[in-house]
Amino acid sequence: MSTSDRIWTAALVVIGDEILSGRTHDKNIAQIASWLQVQGIRLKEVRVVSDDMDAIVAAVNALRHQYDYLFTTGGIGPTHDDITVDAVAQALGVPVVIHPEARAILEEYYRDRPGGLTDARLRMARVPQGADLIPNRMSGAPGIKHGNVHLMAGVPTITAQMLDALTGTLEGGAPLLSETVGGWIKESEVADLLREVEKAHADCQIGSYPFFREGQTGANFVIRSTDADALASCVDTLCEGLGEMGFDFTPGGI
């Protein structure tokens, strides 16, 4: 494998009882996954764990060596249930310190706001020793980067700001390209075709994603490859096959 073929990988730890209780629908998995795709980095695994020291430490330590990058979301706010910084510091074996630049950012942000920089708010300047900051234009409180570990907010709009600040700063490989073809097709009717087309195009993977909508069965077929020509050829072969079988299909998916 040449350097240019190197596949860069990432994992995500979503920290939050609110996701595990079913109360909040997570939006950060899809948001971070899509962003990583554009950076040429593949999200390979996600773990959702509760607001529990041991659970966070275990997940961080299991994943940070296994993948090129690790992201966490949630638990970096000012309240008592925000323990991500402490847990990641413990996982990394470093103490928690106040980051002077983070303190300065928060001092500036809260200068003219009611209450000023309280002890609770100053918690948001705490980082595992040796960390850098990830700017966040929205609320002042920065994200945190320590080696390959990136601590992001739980609120998706704030995480979006932090991802924006990180764009282009992480080394990645060739982005995984994808094309979708969809139709009101039962996937069981085209299972053989999908298997054969994938087998004939070694550099491509085909995923089949069935759905029920408006009382009808359909499926989207997603073809993925890092090679644009291979991808186009695979899509053509699949569309030809679907056409020969008499199916209507829609490039781009339905």
Next chain:
Amino acid sequence: MSTSDRIWTAALVVIGDEILSGRTHDKNIAQIASWLQVQGIRLKEVRVVSDDMDAIVAAVNALRHQYDYLFTTGGIGPTHDDITVDAVAQALGVPVVIHPEARAILEEYYRDRPGGLTDARLRMARVPQGADLIPNRMSGAPGIKHGNVHLMAGVPTITAQMLDALTGTLEGGAPLLSETVGGWIKESEVADLLREVEKAHADCQIGSYPFFREGQTGANFVIRSTDADALASCVDTLCEGLGEMGFDFTPGGI
């Protein structure tokens, strides 16, 4: 701890490249989490892994001993990328067999449908040896239960049918009750209050979930307990405290 205080736990493995690519927003985590709450079972961990044999086997084996129940979603359909049954069988150390009842269900379902019961469709009757079926009224193809491991569909509406069939069949404990209080309140302004109220109510946990909406900052505070009286008392104390600090708040959350 008396038997009635026993806490029952579950984990979920979401199988699907479509979630890890960011293409599909997962709905099964919240759906299964909410359903488990009602059964008196706590969802403690979720792992999202790719459509990869080794990744599924590793996740299933890491979690099935650690928690009372394990659920998987995705990868039990008729196409080549549906490898969950094979992976779970490998994790359990049993062969894959055709389940006679599943075959009968599929024969009946496809009797009058175009194409009939093809080899691809018969794949959906494959189970790890020793498994029972979880009925699915929607599409015929059943879910699968083997010991404490439950294989559910990837399509959320089908998983909903399977959960319905499982309702009341799993032993659980006292359901975790929760109340929410929300307001256009910056959580950093009430961080001390939240910590003190939680400390004063040992049987309750308070989670703080900030959000940005319509250009404004707010937060919902979720109080959880298995004890209804303790919960009510904790909510009262929190509301009293918020009132004393001059905050408007909404029972039920905003």
